[in-house]
Amino acid sequence: MKTRKATAVLATAVVLALGASACSGSKSDSGKGSGGGAKDAVADAALTSIVNKSDKKGGTASYELSDVPDSLDPGNTYYGWVQNFSRLYGRTLTSFKPAAGKEGLEVVPDLAESLGKPSPDAKTWTYKLRPGVKFEDGTPISSKDIKYAIERSNFAPEALSNGPTYFKAHLEGGDKYQGPYKDKSPEGIKSIETPDDQTIVFHLKDPFADFDYLATFSQTSPVPQKADKGADYVKHIVATGPYKFASYEDGKGATLERNPQWDPKTDPIRKALPDKISIKFKILQRTVDNNLLNDSLTVDAAGTGVAPETQPKVLDGKYKKQTDSPYAGALSYVGLNVHVKPFDNIHCRKAVQWGIDKVSVQQAQGGSPKGDVASTMLPPTVNGYAKFDLYPTQNSAGDIDKAKDELKQCGQPNGFETTLTARSDRPAEMAMATAVQASMKKIGINANIKTFPTGKYFTNFVGVPDYVHSHNLGMIMTAWGADWPTGFGFLDQIVNGSAIKPSGGNNVQELDDPQINKALNDAIANTDATARAKAWGDIDKLVLENASAVPLIYRKNLLFRPENAANVTVTQAYLGMYDYLLMSSSK
Template sequence: MLQMRVARVRRIALIGLAGALALSMSACAESKRDDAAGGGGKTGGTLVFGTASVPKLFDPLFNDEGETDRITRQMYDTLVAFKEGTSELTPGLAEKWTPSPDGKTWTFDLRKGVKFHDGTPFNAAAVCFNFDRWFNMAGAAAQSQMIYYGDVFEGFKKNEGDASGEPVYKSCEAKDENTAVLNLNKYKGAFPAAFGLGSFGMSSPDALKKYDADKVTQSGEAFSYSSYANEHPTGTGAFKFESYDKAAKTVTLVRNDDYWGEKAKLDKIVFKTISDENARKQELRAKTIDGYDLVSPQDYAALKNDGFTLSPRPPFNLLYLGINQKNNPALKDLKVRQALAYALDRETLVKTKMPEGATVAKEFQPDTLAGYAKDVQEYPHDVNKAKQLLAEAGQSNLTLNFYWPTEVTRPYMPNPQEIASALADNLKQAGITVNLVPRPWNGGYKDDVQKLGKHDLHIIGWNADYADAGNFLGTFFGRAKPEFGFDNPELFAQLSKADGTVDPAAHTAAYEQANRDIMSKYLPAVPILSSPPAYVTASNIKGMVASPLNNEHFNTVSKG
């Protein structure tokens, strides 16, 4: 026990303080807004950036998708940040973070002189107000929309609706103006990296109260949010909210001249939703936008030849075929789920539909991350094996509803229709009748599959938020979810134990075993692929740094 405690202290100290001691920055190190700032680049101007889907809202707490996060991360800062272009931790609103020996207490030394966009001070009281807000959130509708909070903090002061976990959060104390102390009920391996999640951006307490931020209502399958979330987002970030024109599908942000860090060179950013990737490409060539994300792999060469700057990110994501065991009893049978896995020709999909550098996924995390197991059960494409397993299960005439998203492009899913069609054809070759059901990404799809569980099969994926196996396995399978329609306390406990294992070697070994068991004993979904997504910009756009976490910030960007 003593040896374990020593190991825990070492691991916590290394994780908690690496990047906090040597990399601490102070507000006095702010860059001047001139041509020399941030390594050069002109100041002023408006950047128009094409996005693949409309934003969900502007309160990061209730967000769970990348296009919205791209916008909110410009307006909000987190206590811990990620070094540009990496998954390494660096100071954010906290200059330093220090864990207790048992990992249950975290002390944050905060930056001085930081202000929210409404002019109110950022301080320890504001930090505690945010943590208490999340923990005390009332209402089943609001709690159901706090996806990241549920994955990381597991439970609320009073769980409502589907929330059922024991809360990780215990309390927060403003020790003094610039020192916040966070108390947890248990150690969690997600920290300190999870403090850098966009969903945990710090909001102005005054604005939260003034604009009734916690008001979330549900009518049927639709959710409505407060004026804070829709019109008055108030963080400490390098850009401030100006407007959202829903008819034009544009969000406009303006430079925060009082920003504590490197002030933005741009005067404005306009995020313009253009759902069709080909239309985004045409607008780039017409110079009506300055860049866009999620470039179709088939366009890489042509865009580079035309003088545009293509910026691929390192692959740190996963596409999977989700299997809902709730609606169709046949899918409760492991043999049937294994048959689905054998039926999929993932190798051909990667070669024909994905960019160079994409790989077939053998399990539910990248091989570059500790916890990856090289000896998991694999499911190579084998139609005869799939048919055999279906026959053994008495399901040779299986019919499944396969949901896929429209009006979206994702890093792991550049063309959802092509991917869904290819996978559906694979399943049909194994004798399965497939009904393809298209649903708009932010207009029903995510709610249908992740909250209401209407589907039998669906495609969706995950972009890593930080470098820990728990951000994949725990996010997917750490608790019961309508997406998969299964409740497996044994697996949930296994992943919780892995997450709470502090010794590095034991932590890795626990996730390796979890990967083995998921692929052989449970198979609640089928991993498909990982892909290196790319964004493209005009040649006069400088200073954007590609992030494996899709965590690009625009304050360093200039327009020549």
């Protein structure tokens, strides 16, 4: 998921929940602990328990964000925090269990009565919907509404370009179907069948053992075709969850209120405690942090932690007990575009691999509380992670001699000039880019930093191949979190050639290696969970051998929970942020 959520975000060693009910908390939930400032608050308590546990209804849960979302439309988003947040107003076929610790990684039924029923070869998946679920206008939700939601979100890039493309890549005929705005035929894509209003069947062109994870995506949140306005649907989203939109202002924020058509009897995973939920966009990060500290805010929606300048304050003295520092299931890295010279030469790419002082990058982004130095693409919390280091240097400080030797081998003995991109409104990333630039200067590479706003970083600039090539964007600062917590859920969208898109792409290296593509497709088709897990580590090594991505930091989030925040727990399913489906406020 893009961590801008994306999103990030996130079948295998993670145990899937087989029951339909997921309303109970984690076994580790003591019911004790309090919100931020009470006497018995403990640092990192939310990593394994639900802090300040409460069943009290009412009040307003308030969210703020320093950026703007790609979209709150469940079918047009890839931000991890939006995937988390959208569960408040959009239900999906399956979901991650709202619970503490490892239980939060379990996939459970949501709109569906049970997890998917696969064919023996995992190429056909069938779901039955719960009876009695409705849109906010009282219209019953049909399997056809889910099919339409997937069609618009995966097959209409002319209007909705932000989301992942898994359905398009894996459904039979996905490469030919033109989407509902161009293809007006009533049957739509034939590989999604809806034999009745309660049944939806997916026919895949290849086995896909992780499909229940894919069904957690907000893209399976139903959309009534008559209400769809393409990119403008975000202005009038038709809710299926416990909350609906009372107001929405593009670029400014939204207010959610209770959805009277939501029936808790059909929804075992949502308690829906707040009466209202408010969210504001484009609030300075230091203001967001201050509002958390003075207890006038429930949560920072981005879920990536406090700003570097706030970090010393919350790690020292009275505030430390209100902090949580989980792994984010995410990686900060530099993508080296293989179509921008001289990075079309592997030795120039390897020069960067050897030359970066990763310790200086770690310190720039906030030190060890914000992450560990990385040597692999897969973070340690993702199933399939294998520990290795193809470019080991003394204390991860870089090896200038080896870097310069690679420069000679690529025909650039005196170094070269390139462009390094970063997001202007992400202070930590800007600091990391400056550290990378300093490392490159030591080996003779002059990396000129060019910045772009987060909201358009992928859609208009680094995710647009034509723009990247014409502006010689050779080095791209980026970050990624698991779409779901397996190797495929992490790697596919950032290293598979099929993920390269005209805009909004996340394979910023434009890596299209036949061996890597085949290895990914072969592994996800393997119904042997142990073999799949091993394959993800092997593929990770292939990516590093290609040298087009330079892992920097296994990210951590230094989160802060204010006193008013109730039912606070970290979810690794959504990149180590708090679980927004559970959170409420005492205010």
